[in-house]
Amino acid sequence: MRRALVLPVVSALGAMLLVAGCGDGKQADPAASAPPPAVTVIRVSTAEIRPATTFTGRIEGKEKVELRARVEGFLEKRLFTEGANVKSGELLFGIEKGLYQAAVDQAKAALLTAESTLKLADLDVERQTQLFQRNVSAQATLDQATARQGEARGNMLAQRATLEKAELQLSYTDVTSPIDGRIGRASISVGNFVGPSSGVLATIVSQDPIYANFPVTQREMLAVRKEQAANNTGPFVVYIQLADGSRYPSPGKIDFVDNTVNQGTDTVVVRAIFPNPNGVLVDGQLVTVVVETGKGESALVVPQQALQVDQAGPFVLILDKDNKIQVRRVDVDSVRGADAVIRKGLEADELVVTEGIQRVRPGQVVTPTEAKRGA
Known part of the structure; x- marks a missing residue:
């Protein structure tokens, strides 16, 4: 009974081995059948780079108003x-205007009464003057009429001031x-x-224009002044670097340097003004202020996202003429906004990989898509 069960199993295994033996002996390679991975590349370009110093700054509105109630009410x-x-x-x-509107109406009524009293006093003075000139009335009577005229005029002026005050308080509502x-x-x-x-x-x-305030040390101020005096450089060009590393598109200009030094930090507050038509810069925002001066020099730049770093230092992945990935070691001079300035290791118009870096390896053939700078 046991032997009868074993024989079918052995026969089945033999058949499976026979089928396997009939193959070509090669296993399918998934990697060989997959299409080349897609990457995005960008050309190494040249840009004019000027000496720059960075500061930590704070955005401040040119005008800032706190609205407050000037009168009481609901x-x-x-x-x-x-x-x-x-x-x-x-x-x-x-x-609510009710009480203040009532005060205005009351002041108007009082002013009308005062004006009528003054008019009557004016007529009385005129009459007493004529009587005095004809020697019909005494000087004392004319003096009394003149006094009442002055009192009436003063009361009228007081009522007019009361009306103006009431109207002013009504406007504050x-x-x-x-x-x-x-x-x-x-x-x-x-x-x-x-x-x-x-x-x-x-x-x-206020939104446009807007200020950026940043502290500058006395040492930095002296260094900049010496540089300007030695090289006769032009005015400063001021940029803002936003939190994501990008550069605010519109440059600014320095319009104010404080006249006192902070004794605790030995710094002077410098202010630059920037156009802000779209409201990108917000009052109180923390930014990096980049101040450029001196003469510009041509340098190679690549997007920061193309840079990779390992134990041996920074490198980029480039694309050769056969669309194969190659590793290129580079020397980075500085970082300017979203770009890195390359001192050595690359040539202009070489293609560096900016997207898809994690999906490729050196020597691998890829399908590139070239992106334009600023896209």
Whole structure:
């Protein structure tokens, strides 16, 4: 019984071996049948590089206004979207007007009464003057009429001032924007009682142009001045490097150097002004300020993302004429925004791999796609 079970199994194994033996003896190579991996390459280019110094800076709005209530009352309306751009003179908050409108009406009525009293006093002085000239009235009577005229005029002026004050307080119930800029979050909700002691209702910061403040040490200031005096270099060119390593497209210019030195850090605050039409730079933002000076020199640059580093140092992957990957050791001079300045190791127009680096190895044939700089 046991022998009868073994025989079919042995026969099946023999058949499998026979089928396997009938093959060509070669196993399929998945790598050989796969298409070449795709990579993105970019040409090594030349750029004019000027000596540069980097500083840590802080963005500051050219104008910054904290809106506050100037009169007391319940906040009735908010007429803006938080974070939106507002124009100078635009109505932003509304405070209840009832009491202030009543004060204006009352002041107008008092002014009318005072003007009528003054008019009557003027007529009395005119009449008493004529009577005195005809020797019909005494000097004392004219003096009394003149005194009443002066009192009436003073009362009229006081009532006019009261009306102006009431109208001014009524105007304060409309909180408008004094500048063009971007408004932040409203700190007090509609329905709350507000007044001069309520704090800031909202903050408006102007957007274009905008400042970048950065501290410069006395040693750096002296070095720059000596460089300018020795080489007769032109004005500074100031750039901003953003958090992602990219360079803000519009250069700025230095418009202010503080007249005092911080004794704790021995630095002077320098301010540069930048155009900011799209609101990319935001008040309070931490940035890297790059100040370039001197004469520019031509140098080779590649995107930072093409650089790789191992124990032997930095290198890039380049593409030869047969679309094969080769390793090229390089000397990096400096980093400028999204680019790295290469001192040695590359030639202009060579193709370096920027994307797909992890999928390839030296000597491997690839399918390249060339990207344009700045794309």
